Amino acid sequence: MRKQEDRASVMSYIRYAWTTLKERCKNTSMTTDKPSFQPLYQQIRTLLAQRIAQGEWAAHEALPSEWALAESLGVSQGTVRKALTDLVDEGWLYRQQGKGTFVAPGLNEWGDGHLVTPGQFAEPPGSPVPELLSCTRANASEDIAQALSLRRAAPLFRVRLLWRLAGVAVALDDAYVPVGRFEEIDARRLRQYGNSLYTLLERRDGVRVRLGAIQARATLPDRETMTLLGLSDVEPLLMITRLGQALTGEVVEWRERLCRSARWAFQREP
Amino acid sequence: MRKQEDRASVMSYIRYAWTTLKERCKNTSMTTDKPSFQPLYQQIRTLLAQRIAQGEWAAHEALPSEWALAESLGVSQGTVRKALTDLVDEGWLYRQQGKGTFVAPGLNEWGDGHLVTPGQFAEPPGSPVPELLSCTRANASEDIAQALSLRRAAPLFRVRLLWRLAGVAVALDDAYVPVGRFEEIDARRLRQYGNSLYTLLERRDGVRVRLGAIQARATLPDRETMTLLGLSDVEPLLMITRLGQALTGEVVEWRERLCRSARWAFQREP
DNA sequence: CAGTGGTCTAGACCACTAT
């Protein structure tokens, strides 16, 4: 009880001191030198996202500590923390208590769902492995042109991938990106980046792709698809169409995926 | 500049005062009277979620203000705020600046995806309308028993719904919930709650359902499905299987949905 | 105008990690 009283007396002095401080500092430049059209933590979030996208830190490299960032940016640690939390939620960073905050590796081209045995919600098997089939040019359909904000029949790069799970072909991807938006894309260049379109766009063009909206439906395969997937009989396929976005929200990729779904289901967590 | 110096001098005193305070209060009960096996904000989050689930506040009713909650719970407003933010992220609450924090309405039984024209990522049409077809009993398959942590062939309630979009049948639902876990469920009781299983479970049994894992695949319909959906020809269907969880994480529902997907795609935002 | 959520600060202490 005595301690509590001591504490109270100290607290009251602190309160007094703060009030005095406030009075003294009124109408000074203390607060006015911060632009406030956008919350500070969002400005910092954007700034850090840009610095990450420009490769200032490699994947799995640690950022400066929250306190160091706070000092260099002239804000408090709590504000930096809020910005970092947002970036963690968006998949740009990951944190390890006691160690630091690290840059997350680039987006897996497979996406965030995984293949499982239908009806089994427990054990996710290993992710499928991609195999580059071709990299050609194509013209945008009306849907693609609209989604990517291009003019009709605009030129596109088309990257075709075959996904294998334990050696078995399970999915076929066609990824489309605008021609003018990036440097040249071809099979040779893709090979330099491990056959990963996203790795190439991030390392070479400085554009980090994150997943946008996704659509799912059921279809029947055409002859070409059956050949590429090695189907001997017609079976219904799960067709997934999804968009890829840059940091700015700009849609930079349209991807169509056909999945064999007799033996696998596409599972996403909540 | 002078103001800065004044500020610094006050700050140094505050720092000294805090240090003194810390020394004086060391080894007192200041901190030990808080259980800390779990972060405070998580305890508060759980407590509030329970109070919401028990119907302490109706849907769209305002909670006490952050400051009022903080005082009644004996924590700071920042801690309450963090708990509320989590609950907002999980869909329990929504906030309106300047007005208050409100209880979100119960989960829509359709779920969080919506039906759109394939390839059109822009305009989501109105949500489908449910129609109760039947409410019967069934026995759990192995998959269902495993997902719901039941013994094999355990008794289940089976609620069958038909979804219509602009009058056209677009999807067929079979929802399964364990028999012993809830009070009796039948068509009459469901009608009392607007044909909504989730509304019944929330209002009557005090169990609020949130979406769990979701699987998608493509199938062909059997005769019964064709009849119920009014299909004249065989067409591939999108089959969605998803789990419903209670607040505690307990899986309380298995739901299978067959969607016509020639004219509609199932879209989810990132 | 008062009340509410939204942002920001400065500080403290804890838990975890590495040396």
Add this chain to the structure above:
DNA sequence: TAGTGGTCTAGACCACTGT
């Protein structure tokens, strides 16, 4: 032991909503 992220507090001010 030092450094890092994780939690918590107490206070301030702002923006928005209603009366």
